[in-house]
Amino acid sequence: MSDAPVLVIGAGLAGLAAAVELARAGLPVLVADQAQTPGGAVHRQPLPGVRSIASPVQRRRWAGLMADVQAQGTRITLSMGTAFGGVDHTGAVLLTGAGARLFRPRALIVATGARERVQPRPGWTLPGVETAGSLQTRLKTLAEAPEGRVLLAGSGPLLLALGAELARLGRPPVAIVEAGRPLSHPIAALGLPMSYLREGAEYLLRLKLAGVPILAGSHLAAIRAEGGALVADIDTPKGRRSLTVDRIALHDGIASNDIGLPDCPALPVLRAGDCREALGARAALADGRAQGAALAARLLGQPQPAPAPEVARQRAAQALVARLHAHDGASRLAALPGDTVICRCEARTVNDLRALGPDPTDRQLRLDGRFSMGPCQGRFCAEWTARLAAPDTPKPRLGAPRWPARPIAIADLLATPDETQGDPA
Numbered sequence: 001m002s003d004a005p006v007l008v009i010g011a012g013l014a015g016l017a018a019a020v021e022l023a024r025a026g027l028p029v030l031v032a033d034q035a036q037t038p039g040g041a042v043h044r045q046p047l048p049g050v051r052s053i054a055s056p057v058q059r060r061r062w063a064g065l066m067a068d069v070q071a072q073g074t075r076i077t078l079s080m081g082t083a084f085g086g087v088d089h090t091g092a093v094l095l096t097g098a099g100a101r102l103f104r105p106r107a108l109i110v111a112t113g114a115r116e117r118v119q120p121r122p123g124w125t126l127p128g129v130e131t132a133g134s135l136q137t138r139l140k141t142l143a144e145a146p147e148g149r150v151l152l153a154g155s156g157p158l159l160l161a162l163g164a165e166l167a168r169l170g171r172p173p174v175a176i177v178e179a180g181r182p183l184s185h186p187i188a189a190l191g192l193p194m195s196y197l198r199e200g201a202e203y204l205l206r207l208k209l210a211g212v213p214i215l216a217g218s219h220l221a222a223i224r225a226e227g228g229a230l231v232a233d234i235d236t237p238k239g240r241r242s243l244t245v246d247r248i249a250l251h252d253g254i255a256s257n258d259i260g261l262p263d264c265p266a267l268p269v270l271r272a273g274d275c276r277e278a279l280g281a282r283a284a285l286a287d288g289r290a291q292g293a294a295l296a297a298r299l300l301g302q303p304q305p306a307p308a309p310e311v312a313r314q315r316a317a318q319a320l321v322a323r324l325h326a327h328d329g330a331s332r333l334a335a336l337p338g339d340t341v342i343c344r345c346e347a348r349t350v351n352d353l354r355a356l357g358p359d360p361t362d363r364q365l366r367l368d369g370r371f372s373m374g375p376c377q378g379r380f381c382a383e384w385t386a387r388l389a390a391p392d393t394p395k396p397r398l399g400a401p402r403w404p405a406r407p408i409a410i411a412d413l414l415a416t417p418d419e420t421q422g423d424p425a
């Protein structure tokens with residue numbers, strides 16, 4: 001039996017749960033994460049000396065998982081500050097950063113979570129405009145809300161959660177602009193699991209007590225910089241209104257962060273958690289366990305375990321959440337002014353896209369247009385570029401697997417110890 005470790009990319013709920021199952025089956029596991037501390041999106045840890053703002057439910061879940069990790073002793077090695085670069089056709093994996101190495105693990109579990117979707121709007125690249133996820137990171141790591149007037153806009157339950165968190169920290173947002181109408185379907189909402197209803201009710205109560213208006217069925221159409229502040233032009237069901245604020249956090253849902261992760265014939269590669277299917281924290285934990293157990297059984301030649309019922313439950317709940325937040329916001333893309341930036345990395349605009357002519361090929365979009373070619377490798381712009389370039393035809397494959405999965409400096413490549421030398425593969 002090979003003594004090479006199974007490599008798990010991502011020390012969030014899914015990655016760590018998978019690592020525990022693999023270690024319980026007696027397999028050595030290396031967990032690599034580009035962040036400095038484990039936790040992922042939900043359990044992001046505060047900076048040293050800062051109190052945690054996590055809820056009691058979150059604290060219990062995280063403490064339980066970390067106890068499981070610690071119980072496995074040396075069978076699980078955590079390599080923080082270590083990024084996954086890619087895997088080649090021989091099964092050689094490149095890690096960069098603190099735990100840099102080029103080596104052949106026994107198998108690979110990719111648990112890189114979800115990415116935040118942010119639909120382009122005029123002014124969305126102005127200073128003071130960020131994603132809801134980045135503002136949430138600030139709250140979790142620093143336990144403080146930013147000063148000044150904050151507007152949350154887009155669509156999805158994260159906006160309500162973030163608004164409630166800002167209110168709890170004493171600085172509620174001036175408003176939440178939600179494209180859907182999640183509160184207009186109370187009977188349908190009763191189909192959600194009790195834990196969702198309790199969480200949602202807590203958020204709404206906190207927002208109500210703080211006097212935060214929720215502008216449902218409304219779209220943040222454009223953002224302008226004026227006199228040191230930001231002016232948000234909002235299309236509401238009653239017409240356009242403008243709000244002057246200091247900071248805007250945008251969020252249009254989440255999607256799997258699996259762009260650029262190739263399939264590899266030379267070693268088993270499984271995906272786990274939000275990276276496989278973005279279904280939230282409860283599903284990520286259950287799916288991590290299930291994928292870890294499935295891989296362990298495969299490597300040890302044992303029968304495959306049954307699928308995790310919790311993942312199916314969360315899939316149904318998330319589908320209902322999506323229906324409650326449904327809106328036609330994407331149709332607004334076609335009306336974007338020509339100078340709206342689509343690709344932030346390379347500052348490519350709607351006009352740059354139109355200059356490629358009707359129905360550009362993926363190759364034209366990438367090589368001539370430079371869309372989806374910057375450091376984010378299309379994670380943020382590929383979806384919008386594809387929708388704008390060919391609204392009526394199937395999506396171009398702008399987010400197709402690529403190696404490396406993220407830009408890597410030549411100096412880092414040269415400094416990486418190569419442990420594949422002399423290996424027969």
Ligand SMILES: Cc1cc2nc3c(=O)[nH]c(=O)nc-3n(C[C@H](O)[C@H](O)[C@H](O)COP(=O)(O)OP(=O)(O)OC[C@H]3O[C@@H](n4cnc5c(N)ncnc54)[C@H](O)[C@@H]3O)c2cc1C
Nearest residue numbers: 010012013014034040041084112113133273274280281284
């Ligand atoms: C911005 C944002 C905010 C969210 N907030 C909430 C919330 O408040 N509540 C909630 O229930 N759910 C939230 N979610 C959903 C959340 O993704 C899941 O509920 C849960 O965190 C998924 O767990 P996971 O282990 O699959 O992924 P994650 O917890 O996201 O963990 C993935 C890990 O992979 C690492 N990683 C990614 N790429 C690489 C790479 N190339 N190399 C090395 N490491 C890498 C990341 O650093 C991260 O630690 C949020 C999602 C996003 C995108």
